[in-house]
Every structure is written in structure tokens, then in C-alpha cells.
Amino acid sequence: MKSGKLLTSFVWLYLIFLYLPVILLPLFAFNTGKIIAFPLKGFGFQWFYELAKIEALHTAVFTSLKIAIITSILATTLGMFASRAATRFSFPGKGPIMGLIMVPLVLPEIIVAVSLIVVLIKVLGLGLSIWTIILGHVLICVPFSIAILNGAFRSLDKSLEEASIDLGETKWSTFRLITLPLVMPGIISSLLISFVISLDEFIIAFFLTGSEPTLSVYIWGMLRFPARIPAVMALGTIMLVVSLLLLTASEYFRRRGLKRTGVQDTGGFV
């Protein structure tokens, strides 16, 4: 079929454009040459060794991990409350309220960053710290968390919770025994997405960072020194591998969760 061939080649082109830069990352990371250019010089781990020597980088990684973990827990907890309320109860002004919560999904991050800076420094008179970054990250992660958890809560049959209460459990023990295990794939998915968003986020972190830069801010700083670029490539390679491992693990757990509950798999984010 002609249109079939056309489509196939389109898909291949798309994939090449999407992943070519990503493939270049490890290519230059393992290249022993000092400049990013073909032909490649030789194969070696020297840029990775160099990474291990940069003290400030380690602090940045640690800061980023701290921020990403706290952000993902806070955003998922808040997302859980909001999506639970949105799927189970109706209250006056529900539509507009949910709309407002979801706005950061489409709001440019620079606006979030600038307005947060104005509020935090000018209005509240607070200093910048990792908690200001966390605040900003939670703000942009909550909509993603809600979007994921809404699906999980909506596909949860209300009569399962009612049956548990009918059989003698309280509202809280029902949440622990029935609701939580059944929406767990959604929770893991939300934790993971929030974690990755926070880890990758640059603009908010750049504006709201105090004395401790995050990894993304640190990388941006490194890019100004051409000598450091191969090391950045090595760092990127590590982040790529870690992300892929995390996503694979989450998909594995998500599928296992679905299989156990016998729910039809309607596809996740990956």
C-alpha cells in the first residue's frame, strides 16, 4: 500500500529527529576528544571520571534529589485530596476551582516563577531557599498529579468502598484497605512524573534558587565553559539512563498492579 509506505517513512523520520540528539549524547560522552565534533577520537570513560571529581556537582545532584523527592510527595498528596474531592463529591464552584488548580499546566513557567518571586520576596519578605523551589515545583506538578489520579479514582467503582463500609469497616480503614491499594498504580505514576518534572525543571529553579543550585541550574552554568561540555554530555548520559530505568520500573509496577486488580489496561504515560 502506497499510503502505508508513506506513513511508515514518516514515522521513521519522526523517530530519527526525535532521538538523534539523544543518541549523540552518549556518543560524545564516551569520546575522548575535548571538542564536540566528528570524527570521534577514541573510546574512554574520562569525562565520567571528571564528573566524579566536581564537588559542586555532587551538592547540586543532592539538592535536586531532595527537591524532587519532597516535591513529588507533596504534589501527589495534594493531588490525591483534590482528585478524590473532584470525583466523589459535588460542591458549589467545583468547576471553576478545579479549573484554577489545573491552570499551571498551560501557564508559562516564567510567569509562575516571576509571580512567586514577587510574592515571596516583596510581599512576604522571605528569603530564597530550596523550599521556595519546592513551592514552585509543587505548583506545577499538582495538575499533572491530579490528571493522573483523576483517572485512577474515576475508574474505582464506588460500590467497592461502600461494600467495605457495609462489612463493618470505617471510612478511614476503607481508604487504607480498599481505596489506597487500588489507586496505588496511579500514585506511583504520579510520584514518578512529579519527580521527573521537578528534576528536569529549569526556569523556576533558576529564578527561585537560593545559595544551593539545582542540577539543571548547575548544568546551565557549566555550559558557559566550553571545556566542560563533554562532561555535561556524560552527565546527560547518566540522567538519560536513570530516567529510562525509572520509567521502565514504573511501567513494570503499573502493569503488575493492573494485572492483580484485573483492570483493562488502557495505557499509561509510557
Place this chain on the structure above:
Amino acid sequence: MKPIIDLINVDKSFGDVKALKGVSAQIMEGEFFSLLGPSGCGKTTLLRTIAGFEDLTGGVVLIDGKDMEGVLPNNRPANMVFQSYAIFPHLNVGENVAFGLRRKQLSLSEKSEKVKEALDMVGLEGYENRAAHTLSGGQRQRVALARALILRPRVLLLDEPLSALDKKLREQMQTELRRLQRQVGITFILVTHDQEEALIMSDRIAVMFDGQIAQLDSPFDLYTRPKNREVANFIGIMNFLPGSASQAKKGFLDVTVPGLGEITISEDQAPAGVNGTQVGIRPEMLTILLDAEQTSDRETPGKVLEIDYYGDMSYYSVAVEGVTDPLSVSMRNTAGRKALNKDDKIRIGWSSESLILLD
């Protein structure tokens, strides 16, 4: 027999929708009670108010004489089998059935003994370790039953428990459910929109329309003495003819029906009293007289308009002079019975005892 559930003027509104309008009924201890009615008439809502999942807008629900206002579902002596069965998908069959025992002070061996007993009761011996999602519809339904019965509730509430099953399995489960109810002696309240199911299984049936109980009676009385046209139409098929009645000698009524003539019926045949305006007669209470030797109490000439063949039965649509709508007559297709054709001139035989006068 004493009432276990007393519904007094129960009202329930969802915003502007009045789902229940002044429902009053008494459900007796150990009874198999059915709520029958068309979709949206409030059956589920009534069941849920008894279970405690809906707050009342008005009225009182008594269980065992105690007002249930403010009593949560987990503290009511009633358990529910949900329409979707609500089998916990992340627990296996044994864990599902044992769920209600979590808060009981029982040893592990006592619990597994009880689970085994409950599973035996519903015919699922040895299913303890099966995963919930490997069960068929009928098996899920049995697990839901075992899970609710393990607590030995005073009342078991069942919301259309058989509607998801195919016809064969449904009929089998109807008998089993009835047997189980007799065996455990627990009061069952069954919601159904299937009139046949309600007739087969129940001691008493409440027919509901539009948030109200239209009639509450035994299956026999409901079928033979429906109070109004709506009930009569919902349960089985009935021919309706306009009629007017007047009091005859004590205990009897004289009814005039255009096309059929003057008929005397006993007062017991007029569930709605002398003011009834319709006469009803079921198709199987009419016979087609095939030859001159066959006679009946009362006879009316007619002409066959249409024949619907159902295998064991045939339904004949018969035009009778003076009656506006053709009458529906049903006959068993017994061996050697002469076949009828369209436009055959026949006589319909009936008896005054088969008539009822209703609203």
C-alpha cells in the same frame, strides 16, 4: 411473625428529583421480600436507605424497632449484595469472604473455618485461593453472597443480583437463592425489575412506580388481584375493558361491560372497590371453544385477527363485537388440538370468576 423493618413515610430527594415519596411498608422477620418496578422507580434508593447509604429527606426507618437515623451502614444489622457484586479485585476469594470478620475477635483457624463454611454454602468449595479476576459472573455473585452471609446479618439486601447473568444461570440461581434463604432463615430483600423472578422467589412483593409503592401483596394476590391497571400491566398481560359496577346483593357487585354483557362478581374480585372503572381478564383465563360440544360458563363470539406462536403456547388476537380493542387469548398447544387460522370465526369461553374490577 414480627416486623424486622418498618418503613414509615420515607421520603428521599436528590435535589429536585423525588426518588421516594412517602414509602411505608413492614417487612417481616425471615421473609423473602421483593421490590419490583420499572427502571428509575426508586428501588435501589429504597434499598440504600435501609442499608444506610442515603440520608432520609423525611420519614423513619426502623430495624428491629430501633430508629436508624444517624446509624452508619457498618453498625446496621443489614448487609448488601451490590449490583456490580463489588468483589475487591486486589484480594483473593478467601480474603474477600473473610473481609467482614476483620473486626471480629476470632482466631485464624476460626476465621478460615467460617470462610470454608460460607463458601460451601454457596457451592464454591475450595475456591479460597482463587484470584478475584479469574471468576465468572455466576461465581462472583456467589462470592458476594458468601461475603455478606458470613456475618449472619438479620437482613440481606440484594440489588438486582441476577440481572448480569444469562437466562439459564439466572434461573438456576433463582432456585438456589430461594433454597439458601430458607436454609439460613435470614430476611432477604431483593430488588428486581423482572416480574417473573419476583413471582418465583418472593413471599411478598412491593410493586413500585415513581417513588411510591403501588401495591404490596403475595405473588398470587398480586397476579390475580392487581389493584390498578398499572400494576396489572407490569405483572403479566391483561385485557382491559371499560366497565361500571353497582352494588348487588351483599358481597356481590353487578358489572356491566359493553360486548360481554352483565356479570355478577364477588366483592373479592374488586380489589379497588365498587368505584373501579375497568374490567380486567388475563389471556389464559379465556379459552377458544373449538367445536360445538365444547361449552363454557359464558360464551362470546369473535373472529381471529392474528396468531403469535410461542412454541408451547400461542397468543390469539380476537376481535369481539362491541369491544374496542381485540382481546388477547392464550392457549397451550396440546397434542391433537385443531389449528386455527386467521379470520376463523370462533367462540370465546370465559367465566365470571376470572374477571376483576380495578382502577
